[in-house]
Amino acid sequence: LMERESWILEKVEYFLKRVSLQTVILPKVGRRDYLARKDEALVLVRERIAELNQGYGFAFRIISIKNQKSRWGSCSRRGNLNFNFRIIFLPRELQDYLIVHELCHLKELNHGKNFWRLVGEMVPEYKKLRKQLMSLGSTS
Numbered sequence: 001l002m003e004r005e006s007w008i009l010e011k012v013e014y015f016l017k018r019v020s021l022q023t024v025i026l027p028k029v030g031r032r033d034y035l036a037r038k039d040e041a042l043v044l045v046r047e048r049i050a051e052l053n054q055g056y057g058f059a060f061r062i063i064s065i066k067n068q069k070s071r072w073g074s075c076s077r078r079g080n081l082n083f084n085f086r087i088i089f090l091p092r093e094l095q096d097y098l099i100v101h102e103l104c105h106l107k108e109l110n111h112g113k114n115f116w117r118l119v120g121e122m123v124p125e126y127k128k129l130r131k132q133l134m135s136l137g138s139t140s
Contacts, residue, residue, distance in 0.1 A: 024136060026089050034067040034085050041065045041085040048099050049081070055122055058106040072098050072133065075105035090133075096122075097129035 001008070042065045049063065061079040074082045081102050087095055100122045108115035119126045 024089075024091060024094070024132070026086060026136060029086065031067065037088060038065045038067070038085045041083065041088045044088055044095070045081075045083050045099065048095060049103065052096060052099055052122060053103055056103060056107075056118070058103055060103075060106055073102040075102045075109070077109060079106060081106075093125075094129055094133055097126055098133065100126075101130075 042063065045063055045065065049060075059079065060081055062081070064080065064082045065085045066082050068082075068084045071082075072084050072087065076082075083098070083102070087098060090098070097119075100119055104115055104118040107118060116126070123129065
């Protein structure tokens with residue numbers, strides 16, 4: 001090991017760079033985890049919305065944390081924002097993309113050109129992040 005130390009460290013660094021966000025692993029969680037951690041998720045989401053919405057200034061009503069199986073978030077026509085509590089397990093870049101995505105639905109309740117332009121104002125790399133989030137599949 002001592003003779004190969006530099007080679008080993010070089011390879012570890014190489015693989016750490018390649019892995020990055022592409023290998024987000026969501027833990028298996030149940031209702032008990034949801035109940036124990038939904039307040040943590042709500043604090044996180046409120047803090048990030050307060051910061052990220054400064055650039056937009058969108059008005060919203062209620063922020064809710066849910067235990068959904070197939071959605072990361074949603075925005076209602078009434079201006080309510082819903083987020084999956086599993087957002088706490090995502091890297092900050094994906095958290096911010098998800099929050100900005102739902103914030104932009106407050107102005108554009110669709111996924112049209114204007115919607116993506118709004119998302120891109122705050123998250124220029126949204127295509128890459130969207131792909132990463134979608135690669136995680138369902139949240140269950």
